[in-house]
Each structure stands twice: as structure tokens, then as C-alpha cells.
Amino acid sequence: MKLKDILFVAITAVLFGIVYLGAVYMGAALTGILTPMGLGIYGYEPFYGIWFLAAVFTTYVLQKPGVGIIAEMLAALLEVLMGNFFGPIIFISGFIQGLGSEIGFAVFRYKKYSLQSTMLAATGCTVLSFIWTGIRSQYWTLSPMVVLGIFVIRLASALIICGFGCKLLADGLAKAGVLKGYALGLGQMTLEEE
Amino acid sequence: MEKLNPFLKGVSILVCGLILSFSYSVLLNGGIIAVSLILLLFFSKARLTSLVKILVPAFVAAVSIFFTGMMFTSGSAIAPEAVSKVESLNFEVMSYSMTSVYNAIQLSSRILAFAGLGVLFAMTTDGEEFVKSLMHQCRLKPKYAYGVLAAFHLLPCIREEFAKAQMAFRVRGIPVTPFSMKPVFAMLVNTVHWSEHVAMAMESKGFDGEGARTYYTVTVIRWYDWCFLAVTVSLLVSGTFLLPF
Incomplete structure (x- = not known):
């Protein structure tokens, strides 16, 4: 990766970090509301797609293998710098989510960058992160319906926020002409010239 | 500690x-x-x-x-x-x-x-210490380390940019709520520009992500x-x- 790409990834990670911070507040509020019903565990799930944004968005724009993992690791590093209370363990979560996104894009051998591939990447992130949080918070001790609910909400959130959102956002940016220096913007430019 | x-x-x-x-x-x-x-x-x-x-x-x-x-x-x-x-x-x-x-x-x-x-x-x-130590003990490449630090220190500017974008929409009489996406998009356009500019600035100052370099603190x-x-x-x-x- 060139320095330009790294800075692009790092700055998007910072931006999504801000969005993520907002999501944490909303998630905490929602957790508070749901707690008396015993459903507080769902509080953060509707916003889970935001965690995957960095990986899917940057891979979609830069269109190179390995970008997703690097993006999530840099995002994790930035979160540690901003003082996330989970500390260094989020490097692991970041790596796992990045890997999930990589799997999604690898299905098309990093050749195809469309809504299908972003959706697949979002699904990959969801499945892997679900396994990881499952191990960390012992999902098997909870009743299966609650756990299934977690998975469904998380998947829906990932598909909407990450699958659709990334594509919309990136295409919008490419149309605005700011991505000329990156693979996505280049591809769209040559299309228009033809 | x-x-x-x-x-x-x-x-x-x-x-x-x-x-x-x-x-x-x-x-x-x-x-x-x-x-x-x-x-x-x-x-x-x-x-x-x-x-x-x-x-x-x-x-x-x-x-x-x-x-x-x-x-x-x-x-x-x-x-x-x-x-x-x-x-x-x-x-x-x-x-x-x-x-x-x-x-x-x-x-x-x-x-x-x-x-x-x-x-x-x-x-x-200390965040900066952590990045430095990642560079020296974990062999993180300087281009990643300084790229992340640059982005991290842009944070206040990004916040300011967001406030400006919101203000610009208000001036034009477009109502802005904390959830409206338009100012977010405007901010994104500007900050993506920055990433190119910052990279150019770093390289024009002779920053080379690959080669050997000396450090102020190790x-x-x-x-x-x-x-x-x-x-x-x-x-x-x-x-x-x-x-x-």
C-alpha cells in the first residue's frame, strides 16, 4: 500500500470512529431502555454494521486484497488511541472482522466490486464477529431464541448499514469526484469516457 | 504502570x-x-x-x-x-x-x-508512546505508524469541518438535525481530499515509508x-x- 492509501484508510477509520462513538451513546441508551425486560444484550446490535464499515468501505474503494484487515487493524489502533475501554483486545475483534470482510470479497477473487460483494463481505463480518462475541460472552449459556435474535438483528444491521451504506457512500463520493486517485474512482472515470 | x-x-x-x-x-x-x-x-x-x-x-x-x-x-x-x-x-x-x-x-x-x-x-x-513502541518493538512500518498518527491528529480538524458543513446547510436555510446525512457527506468529501493532500505534504517533506530513518525517541x-x-x-x-x- 502507498502512503496515500494508508492515509485514506486511516482518515476513514477516524471518521467512522466518530460515527461509532455516536453509535455507542445510542447503544448505551437503548441498552438502558431494554435492560428491565432482560433484553439489554440487544442494545448494541442494531448498530453493529457500523463496526464493519471501515473494512468493507475501504476494500470497495481501494479494491486490493488485504485492505480490509489492515483497515480494521488501523481502526482498532485508532480506537485504542482514542481511549476505548476494551483496550488492546479490540485488535483481535478488528482482525476477525477484517478477515470476514476479506472472505466476502475473496469469493469473487477480488475481481468484482458490486453490491453483491459488499453484501457478502458484510455477511462474512457478521458470521465471524458473531462467533467471536459468542465465545467471549458465552452465548451457549443463554436461551437459543435470544441468541438467534442477536444474530438476525446483527445481520440485518450489517446488510443495511454496511452492505448498502458502503456502496451508496462510495459511489456518491466517486460521483463527487474525490476518489479519482483510487481504484473505484478510476474505474468509474474510464467507464464514462468510453 | x-x-x-x-x-x-x-x-x-x-x-x-x-x-x-x-x-x-x-x-x-x-x-x-x-x-x-x-x-x-x-x-x-x-x-x-x-x-x-x-x-x-x-x-x-x-x-x-x-x-x-x-x-x-x-x-x-x-x-x-x-x-x-x-x-x-x-x-x-x-x-x-x-x-x-x-x-x-x-x-x-x-x-x-x-x-x-x-x-x-x-x-x-500515552497513545503516541504506544505507536512509537509498536514501531520499535513490533516492527510496524513507519508509513503505517505516521499515517495513523497524522489521521489521529486530524481529529479536531474533522470535527471543525463537520460543524462548518452543518453551519453551511443552516445558512442556506436547510434544516439540520444530528441525524441528517447531507452534512456528513459534505464533510466526507472534504476529508477525503485531505488524505491526498496530507500524503503529498508528507512525501514532499522527504518522508519515505520504507527506508531507514532515525528517531527522536526510541x-x-x-x-x-x-x-x-x-x-x-x-x-x-x-x-x-x-x-x-
Whole structure:
């Protein structure tokens, strides 16, 4: 990766970090509301797609293998710098989510960058992160319906926020002409010239 | 705590977190919470007010997961032989609710233990030091390290840019709520421009991500860093095997 790409990834990670911070507040509020019903565990799930944004968005724009993992690791590093209370363990979560996104894009051998591939990447992130949080918070001790609910909400959130959102956002940016220096913007430019 | 090498401290806490992910003991969780609080309060310069502030969301999460555990503990988590031997309904209900309470305590203390470890790192580590130490001890390439630092220090500018974008929309008479996407998009367009500009600026100043370079400060690993790693990990491993529940 060139320095330009790294800075692009790092700055998007910072931006999504801000969005993520907002999501944490909303998630905490929602957790508070749901707690008396015993459903507080769902509080953060509707916003889970935001965690995957960095990986899917940057891979979609830069269109190179390995970008997703690097993006999530840099995002994790930035979160540690901003003082996330989970500390260094989020490097692991970041790596796992990045890997999930990589799997999604690898299905098309990093050749195809469309809504299908972003959706697949979002699904990959969801499945892997679900396994990881499952191990960390012992999902098997909870009743299966609650756990299934977690998975469904998380998947829906990932598909909407990450699958659709990334594509919309990136295409919008490419149309605005700011991505000329990156693979996505280049591809769209040559299309228009033809 | 501040004097420890950030990278090795990070590794120790990461390894502890990993071991903790696969061990299920309430006592161990309690022990970790206690130790990290003691280290924070007596062996670091962390301020009490900021400590409380950072722990509030963790506490909220722990309480909520406690209630989830209470109400939705899976039936299969209960040892059936303990229940089936007796006919008494009272005993059955009691053992079921005991398991629920135990599971709830276990789940919530786990969250707090993870948070304790994380806060122990976050409150005692300077971000810049951590990146430097990643560069020197973990062989992180300077282009990644300085790229991340550049982006991190752009944070105030990005906030300002966002406020400006919101203001620009208001001036034009377009109502702006905290959830409207248009200013976010405007901000994104500008900041993506920056990433190119910052890269150009760094390269024009002679920054070369690959070659050898000299550093103003070099972080080093001392003997007590290895001690910290050895002590924390061995304590946790022995705790996993020795503590029964």
C-alpha cells in the first residue's frame, strides 16, 4: 500500500470512529431502555454494521486484497488511541472482522466490486464477529431464541448499514469526484469516457 | 504502570484477555477486576474522575447482561442430574434459579473483567508512546505508524469541518438535525481530499515509508516489562486452573 492509501484508510477509520462513538451513546441508551425486560444484550446490535464499515468501505474503494484487515487493524489502533475501554483486545475483534470482510470479497477473487460483494463481505463480518462475541460472552449459556435474535438483528444491521451504506457512500463520493486517485474512482472515470 | 513499555504491556493485557475469553470462573473475574482497580488506584497516575467516567458504559453493559442472564439462561446450562434425582418442585425451582443467578453473575463479571483489563491499559498508556513502541518493538512500518498518527491528529480538524458543513446547510436555510446525512457527506468529501493532500505534504517533506530513518525517541524493553508479562500471564493461567467456579 502507498502512503496515500494508508492515509485514506486511516482518515476513514477516524471518521467512522466518530460515527461509532455516536453509535455507542445510542447503544448505551437503548441498552438502558431494554435492560428491565432482560433484553439489554440487544442494545448494541442494531448498530453493529457500523463496526464493519471501515473494512468493507475501504476494500470497495481501494479494491486490493488485504485492505480490509489492515483497515480494521488501523481502526482498532485508532480506537485504542482514542481511549476505548476494551483496550488492546479490540485488535483481535478488528482482525476477525477484517478477515470476514476479506472472505466476502475473496469469493469473487477480488475481481468484482458490486453490491453483491459488499453484501457478502458484510455477511462474512457478521458470521465471524458473531462467533467471536459468542465465545467471549458465552452465548451457549443463554436461551437459543435470544441468541438467534442477536444474530438476525446483527445481520440485518450489517446488510443495511454496511452492505448498502458502503456502496451508496462510495459511489456518491466517486460521483463527487474525490476518489479519482483510487481504484473505484478510476474505474468509474474510464467507464464514462468510453 | 506508566513506565512499562507500551507494546509489551499491550501484549500482556491482550494475552490475559485471550485466556479470559476461554475461562469461566467468577472468582477469576472478580480477582482481575480487583487487581486492575488496585493497580490503577495505587500504582498509576490515573485520575479517579476519569476512571469513573470511562467505567460507566462498562457498568451499564454489565448490569444489562446480568438481567439478560437472569431471565434468559438456557435450560441446558443446568446440570440435569442435580435436578432429576429429587421429586421436590421447590428444590427444582431453586436449582434452576440458582443456575440463572450464577450464570448472570458470571456473564456480567466477565464484562467487567474485560473492561478492567482494557481500562488498565487505556488509562496508563500515552497513545503516541504506544505507536512509537509498536514501531520499535513490533516492527510496524513507519508509513503505517505516521499515517495513523497524522489521521489521529486530524481529529479536531474533522470535527471543525463537520460543524462548518452543518453551519453551511443552516445558512442556506436547510434544516439540520444530528441525524441528517447531507452534512456528513459534505464533510466526507472534504476529508477525503485531505488524505491526498496530507500524503503529498508528507512525501514532499522527504518522508519515505520504507527506508531507514532515525528517531527522536526510541522506546526500549527493560527487565521489568518481561516480569510484568510473566507475572500477569502466569497468575491468570494458574487462576484458570485453580479457581473452581
